[in-house]
Amino acid sequence: MTNRLIRSGLSFVAASLLALPLAGLSSADAASFRDISDSSAKTQIEALYQKGLIKGVTSSEFQPNQQLTAAQGxxxxxxxxxxxxDAVRFIKAPKASDYFAKVKDSDWSAQAFVIAQIFDFDVPSDIDPGAALTKEQFTYYLVKGMERSSGLPLINIKPVELKDDAKITAVYQGAIQRSFHYGIQSPGADNSFHPQDPVTRAEAAVMVYNALEYLKSHPAP
Structure with missing residues (x-):
């Protein structure tokens, strides 16, 4: 994707990443988050914090059960x-408002939405940045980002049969199945996926952690 844009010969415009990680409002020692001690995602949250990828909602709370918004995700x-x-050339610097009706150019997440557009995350133009992401939406965008960043090869996998497969939006099905292959997540105990449930900050942290672990053990050629 990036190479095609570079070859277009358009003039260079530098772009910087303005988005704060996971909409963090404040930083803290991850070990001091008083609300993750009983969370099954404690290890992953702390690991991602140490990498500088997530922050707390307050100085002492991560709020793992809070729904993840589109801007955060x-x-x-x-x-x-x-x-x-950095390596993409444009005639005119892109703005979030060029692509998204509800994302203001002044929003803290605006540049992240622009990047998602350029890297073809297939984010709807009418997305509400403050609305909660569903599990199927976050999975789709996460797998897109993972594959775009690493050049993972095309794979042919045997789909996992899900009890609630009929509830999954058709365009998201492939990414969800690949997320199982990559070890990002697994179906529930009853073989259900619950695609329409809002994804939480803790669930998102676990999924991102697992995706990064997969890439670490499967480096690009």
């Missing part, structure tokens, strides 16, 4: 896979 994915526009 897109920013987390862009930050985690180090996606940027």
């Amino acid at each position: 897109i920013s987390l994915i862009v930050q985690s896979f180090n996606l940027n526009l």
